[in-house]
Ligand SMILES: Cc1cc2nc3c(=O)[nH]c(=O)nc-3n(C[C@H](O)[C@H](O)[C@H](O)COP(=O)(O)OP(=O)(O)OC[C@H]3O[C@@H](n4cnc5c(N)ncnc54)[C@H](O)[C@@H]3O)c2cc1C
């Protein structure tokens with residue numbers, strides 16, 4: 001976990017490829033400073049394009065944006081991008097040789113399962129990104145359950161191996177929610193009780209994460225949730241990403257997360273929708 005920020009580095013884009021409705025942006029990984037470790041699954045970087053990142057006549061100045069490091073392989077970092085606004089749109093336009101600013105790796109990663117623990121990976125939409133590097137890191141095979149809104153987005157499942165897919169519109173895989181696949185998986189895990197305790201690793205939109213949290217709470221399954229929040233700094237300085245914990249205190253998603261133990265939260269809600277601290 002980085003409490004003080006590493007320095008911002010200028011990196012070069014090596015590729016930008018379409019993956020269904022998403023883009024996979026690859027960049028030359030930064031040289032590591034002495035003592036600095038490689039990205040761990042669940043960590044993220046704050047990214048900005050070096051050129052045309054706001055400030056011009058008709059451009060809005062942007063802060064850097066947070067992105068999960070989806071993969072770290074052969075001297076490159078990979079990011080999975082969904083164009084949802086001006087920052088992601090600009091990053092989706094970058095091409096080989098473009099320069100970007102990157103600050104990271106940042107944040108608390110997934111804790112890998114203890115020996116004998118059985119990981120179950122659950123992702124929704126662009127939230128599948130940190131599950132790819134998690135799958136790369138796990139010692140053995142683990143069920144991968146991914147949910148998307150439609151067939152174009154479901155092509156993102158190719159980022160991981162052997163994924164079971166659900167789509168909201170039923171165009172690919174299971175017709176329904178990914179949490180229905182998870183309920184099935186936990187039922188079958190329960191049937192094998194005594195063999196291996198499943199541990200759920202999830203990342204996706206808040207409604208999906210809340211459904212995962214509630215299901216895991218109901219079935220007594222440990223779960224780690226990779227949260228999203230609007231982030232201005234990414235390293236603990238601005239408190240813009242604070243969300244309430246179950247005990248009424250607050251956690252900063254950028255340094256106390258983005259991965260949190262599900263038991264730390266009373267509920268997962270949309271960023272910006274946190275109102276009263278739960279009783
Ligand atoms: C730890 C972390 C990891 C992330 N990983 C990825 C990733 O791998 N790939 C990816 O495409 N996106 C990821 N995101 C989300 C990404 O940071 C936002 O989509 C991006 O900041 C939007 O910027 P924009 O300028 O394109 O759009 P904006 O105009 O800033 O926002 C567009 C819309 O998205 C909403 N939004 C903006 N930021 C967030 C956010 N952080 N969480 C939820 N909603 C938001 C806004 O409310 C608005 O409705 C991650 C966010 C966090 C915090």
Ligand code: FES
Nearest residue numbers: 234236238239254
């Ligand atoms: S983004 Fe600034 S404290 Fe988390």
